[in-house]
Amino acid sequence: MSTDEHAERFTLLRPLLFTIVYEILGSVTESDDVLQNSYLRWAEVDLARVRDTKSYLARLVTRQALNALRASARRREEYVGSWLPEPLLLEENDASADVLLAESVSMAMLVLLETLTPDERAVFVLREVFGFEYHDIAAAVGKSVATVRQVAHRAREHVRARRRRFEPVDAATTARIIEQFMTAAATGDLAGLLALLAPDVAWTADSGGKTTAARRPVVGAEKVAAVLVNLFRLGRPGDLRIERVNCNNTPAMVLRGERLEGVFLIEIAGGRITNFYAIRNPDKLLAVAAPRQISR
Secondary structure, X not given: OOHHHHHHXXXXXXXXXXXXXXXHHOOHHHHHHHHHHHHHXXXXXXXXXXXXXXXXXXXXXXXXXXXXXXXXXXXXXXXXXXXXXXXXXXXXXXXXXXXXXXHHOOHHHHHHHOOOOHHHHHHHHHHHHOOOOHHHHHHHHOOOHHHHHHHHHHHHHHHHHHOOOOOOOOHHHHHHHHHXXXXXXXXXXXXXXXXXXXXXXXXXXXXXXXXXOOOOOEEOHHHHHHHHHHHHOOOOOOOOEEEEEEEOOEEEEEEEOOOEEEEEEEEEXXXXXXXXXXXXXXXXXXXHHOOEOOOO
């Protein structure tokens, strides 16, 4: 088999493989590294022995992703402040036609998946999101089928007990709320901001200690509004430029001054903003340069 055929098969499945790895790791840059290392291994495989390319490659990248996740465990334990996944820049409405895919890459779901063990996370992603058979998952995580079934049940119950109901907001409502928010932020309209925030709105910031940010979640409309006033320097128009983007299939803003200040994902429910995820660690903003393709 030629190198071209290896590349062709891998490239065809790359959006799927990337999505699997990203949902296991929560990191775009680490996912790219895993795919690169996986391809080098794939290039050495005798394709005549591969009966199902999709399953084979899914097993391969999952094993590499689990190795990367376990290797990064200590770094995450020592992380300064809240740890959030890297924002995943998508084309507008990339996943909107697939509600399950949209939820699986949402920041809320990825944060929830952080509470699982590495094996639970991989098994949950492969089974619940991508629908792989138990024998394929067992091969990927190096456990028996019976054990994988138990792990899948445990992970499913854990997620079910903690997940919020996922309700995609219609495009018109989203556009209206985001436009009103950006206007209020740009003009210093504190009352306008408060009108858009749910009473129990939460602000979670990830700076890694490398830039100024709250190290614990801030909860409550008035407290979050104060954070926004400080961040966006509402009395000084022109200092910052706000761009609307789609990250993790969620409305998001990129804030730029002399440099990229951060990516801010916004969750909306009941006509109000319920959560902000503020990624300000410069290391986690490197992958926001170009949109990615996802698939399942």
